[in-house]
Amino acid sequence: MQKHDLSYVRAELAAAEPAPAGVTGLGAWVRKNLFATPFDSALTLLGLLVVAFVIPPFINWAFxxxxxxxxxxxxxxxxxxxGIQPDGWSGACWAFVNAKFSQFMFGRYPAEEHWRLILTVIMLVVLLVPMMIPRIPRKGLNAILLFGVFPIVAYILMSGGWFGLPHVETPLWGGLLVTLVLSFVGITVSLPLGIVLALGRRSKMPVVKMICVIFIEAVRGIPLVTVLFMASVMFPLFLPAGMTFDKLLRALIGVALFASAYMAEVVRGGLQAIPKGQYEGADSLGLSYWQKTGLIVLPQALKLVIPGIVNTFIGLFKDTSLVYIIGMFDLLGVVRLNFSDASWASPQTPISGLVFAGFVFWLFCFGMSRYSIYMERRLDTGHKR
Amino acid sequence: MASQEILGRDAGSRVSLMNDPKIRGIFFQIVVVALLAAAIYWIVGNTVENLRRANIASGFSFLRGRAGFDISDSLIAYSSDSTYGRAIIVGLLNTIVVAVVGIITASILGFLIGIGRLSRNWLVRKISTVYVEVFRNIPPLLVIFFWYFGVLSVLPPPRDSYHLPFGSFLNGRGFYFPKAIWGEGSWLILVAFVLAIAMSWFVARKARQRQMATGQTFPILWTSIGLIVGLPLLAFIFSGFPLSFDFPKQSTFNLTGGFQVKPEFLALYLALSFYTAAFIGEIVRAGIMGVNKGQSEASFALGLRPAQTLRQVVVPQAMRIVIPPLTSQYLNLTKNSSLAIAIGYPDLVATGGTVLNQTGQAIEVVVIWMVVYLGLSLVTSAFMNWFNAKMALVER
Incomplete structure (x- = not known):
């Protein structure tokens, strides 16, 4: 490089020009995202109209x-x-939800025994939260406690009859309690059962394969309402006279079997996505069928289908509301039941109760879906094809 | 597997029968069949015994008995003197009606939502996202209750009906709109309509052949619209305007005339459409996002306009991704229509449930349910498979 010492050549870089006024700042963002074309502007105005029609009246109504x-x-x-409200008043009746809150949560479970349910919920939270946080160790022990010990302890605690606890019949259970019991048992039963069914469907044994295919396709082809009807009407017919099952148990069996058929299809999707080399690699290492399945295939397959599994869980959680149709009162059922309470009958009562129930369901389902997105990101080892 | 078999054959004499995978497989299957047979034998035995004790005759002859209950919504002539079989058919028709109109509405709404979630417009994107996240995470039964108890049942009585455009009314007893009465000669319009559809199909075929052969395009869409609208219109004018309307009229306590849509149907239809639309929206979004960006870039490079790119490059490929999950959503909607029983809309499950309670024929009614729903599933998936095969790209 020659060295020039000319006074008209700049020795240092010029300062960067600021971006043109049209491409930065709030105005540019609005122009780009809301009013890019005449059609966009029309859409924005339409959207604003929708928002104006929905949000302020809702806030006014709800708060x-x-x-x-x-x-x-x-x-x-x-x-x-x-009543006492001025004519033309329209607002949420949270007083109704407030007055019925313990019924919405626990049904007709005797009030002096509520501590047993609260204790159960605390145990569930204490076991579930460490299970869900990947950093906390001893997952095996935690799983045994959560899925093996906890259900037994919870059953004894909630149903009573032992250790001096008064027995509480399941027809007295209701509200969110029933929703949670149905979903917890449904989830813990349907995942293993669904895996077994999915493995059976891909089995080389024709008889096993056929049974699994028939079960899965038959259950997936009919609505849950009919499965629940079957569980509540046909099940007693199948049993010897005098032998009866609890109604809650029958609904549990129906829900769990129903969910396991859907779970089986989700798991099968994962099993099919595992490359053949993995199976062959396991075979060449001399692993047995169960070693191959449990150590090589399933861990990869289940990881692939986490979104599908969680979607099935969410579907199951929402579907538990259908037990109302066979005369059981989960959260939605209890809310619905209270519409006919004469001391609370008003035009605002049903919608307030439903909005509350909807909010509770939404919280659980939305939470599950967010958690699944988090787990999916965490478990993503970059092998996605 | 091959290697295992060879190993097994080599060591045939040394490996005991217990460790031969083939023998074990057969043995295991025999055990499964035996267990299943025993369970079925036990169940059938108990059932026969229980039925005998309850004095219930098995078989489908009860379907010829007098039903004795009324059904509020019926497409075919039905009274409480009709048979149980007819009651179930009424229910089946109601299920099909609500499923078909629900599927149409949910598809339209779902496609709008799905496109809205990918819109350049921030506000549209956010509204669509909120819609999807709200409706995906609440139970369909709650949505049905919301419409039925929260909205439709607090509407005013017929005296204070809301007046809507085109002479229709909305009140607590449902939605009333003018009923079209077709006069003499209206068959001509139907014939013209069918003819127009056939002709536009033919034109589309010819146009595609010509495009394949010469590369010249032909405005198929506008021709078809012209045919399908124009021909029936011509027939309408030619046959002397054979159409009049029966407007609903307000009297003191009720509305008379017109066509009434009951609130039960309305609640079920709206709830199923709104609920399923959220899922269809997500499917459509995934389908459009699943088309490689290179496809539209290549299309632009070839000089296709954005509209052409969308219609001829992106949508056909997105449809391949969209159709299978869309099918299962349609089936879900059909199955969810069984929630009608919770608000008393007489669909198949509701009428079947009434029959079941009256006659005690649990097994037969459940068998009818299973056959019908499995049949509907099979018909829908067969149609969608045919459609899917048509839409699938032909690869070399």
Whole structure:
């Protein structure tokens, strides 16, 4: 390089020009994301209209005009309807939810025994939270406690009859309690059963394969309502006279069998996605069928289908609300049952109860789906093809 | 597997029968069959015994008995003097009606939502996302209750109906709209309509052949629309406007005339459409995102316009991804229509349940349910498989 010493040549770099005014800042963002084309502008205006029609009335209904406290229907009715609210009032009746809260949670479970349910929930949380956080060690022990010991302890605690605990019949159970019992048992039974069915469907033994295919396809082809009807009407016919099952147990069997058929198809998807080389590699190492399946194939297959498994769990959680149809009262069923409570009958009662129940269901399902996204990212080892 | 068999044959004399995978497989299957047979034998024995004790005759002859209950919504003539069999058919038709209209609405709404989630417009994207996240995470039964108890049952009585455009009304008893009454000669319109569809199919075929041969395109869409709208319109004018409307009229306590859609149907239909649309939206989004970006870039490089790119490059490939899960959503909607029983819409499960309670023929009714739903599933998936085979790209 020659060295120039010319005064008209710059020795240092010029400072960067600021970006043109049109491409930065709020105005540019609005122009790019909301008003890029005339069609976009029209869409934005339409969207704003939708938002204006939905959000402010909802906030007004749910918070500003809502009736938070009260002892009976007069607090949630207008004067014309025989209540205390001004005519034309429209607001959520949270007083109804407030008054019925313990019923929504526990059904008709005796109030002086509620501590048993709360203790069970605490045990569940204590066992479930470390299970869900990947960093915490001793997953094996935790799993045994959660899926082996906890159900037994929880059953004894909730049902009673031992250790001086008064017995509480399952028809008294209700509300979120039944929803959670059905989903927990459904989830813990349907995953292993679904894996067994999926393995059976891919088995080389024709008889086993046929049985699994028939079961899976028959269950997937019919609505859960009919499965529950079967469990509640046909099951007693199948048993010898005098032998009866608890209604909750029958619903549990129906829900678990139903979910396991869907789970089987999800797991089968994962099994099919494992390259053949993995199976052959395991065979060449001399592993037995169960070693090959348990150590090589399933860990990879299940990881691939985590979103599908969680979706099935979410579906199961939502489907537990259908037990209302066979006369059991889960969260939604209890809410529905209370519409006919004369002391709370008002035009705002049903919608308030339903919005509350919807919010609870939404929290659980949304939580599960977020957790599945987190796990999917965490377990992603970059082998995605 | 081959290596195992060879190993097994080499060591045939030394390996005991217990460790031969083939023998073990056969033995295991025999055990399974035996266990299953024993279980079935036990169940059948118990069932026969229970039925005998309850004095229930098995078989389907009960279907000829008098039903004795009324059904509020019926497409075919039905009264409480009709047979059980007819009641179940009424229920089946109701299931099919709500499933078909629900599928159509859910598809339209779902495609809008799915495209909305990929929109360049921030607001549209957010609204679609909120819609999907809300409806995917609440039970369909709750959505049905929401419409039925929360919205439709708090509508005013017929006296204070809401007046909607085109002479229709909305009140607590349902939605009323003018009923079209076709006069004499209206068959001509139907004939013209069928003819128009046949002609546009023919034109589309010819146009595609010509495009394949010469590369010249032909405005198929506009021609078809012109044919399908124009021909029946011509027939309508030619036959002397054979159409009049029966408008619903307001009297003191009720609305008379017109066509009434009951709130039960409305609640079920709206709930199923809104609920399923969220899932269809996600499927559509995944389908469009699944098409490689290189495809549209290559299409632009070839000089195709954005609309052409979308219609001829992106959508056909997205459809391949979309159709299989879409089929299962349609089946889900059909199966979810069985929730009708919770609000008293007389679908197959609801009428079947009433029959079951009256006659005690649990097994027969459940068999009818299973046959019908499995049949609907098979028909839907057969149709969608045919459609899928048509849409699938032909590879070399």
């Amino acid at each position: 500003i005009s809502a009736q938070w406290t009260g002892t009976d229907r007069t607090f949630c009715s207008t004067i014309a309807q025989g």
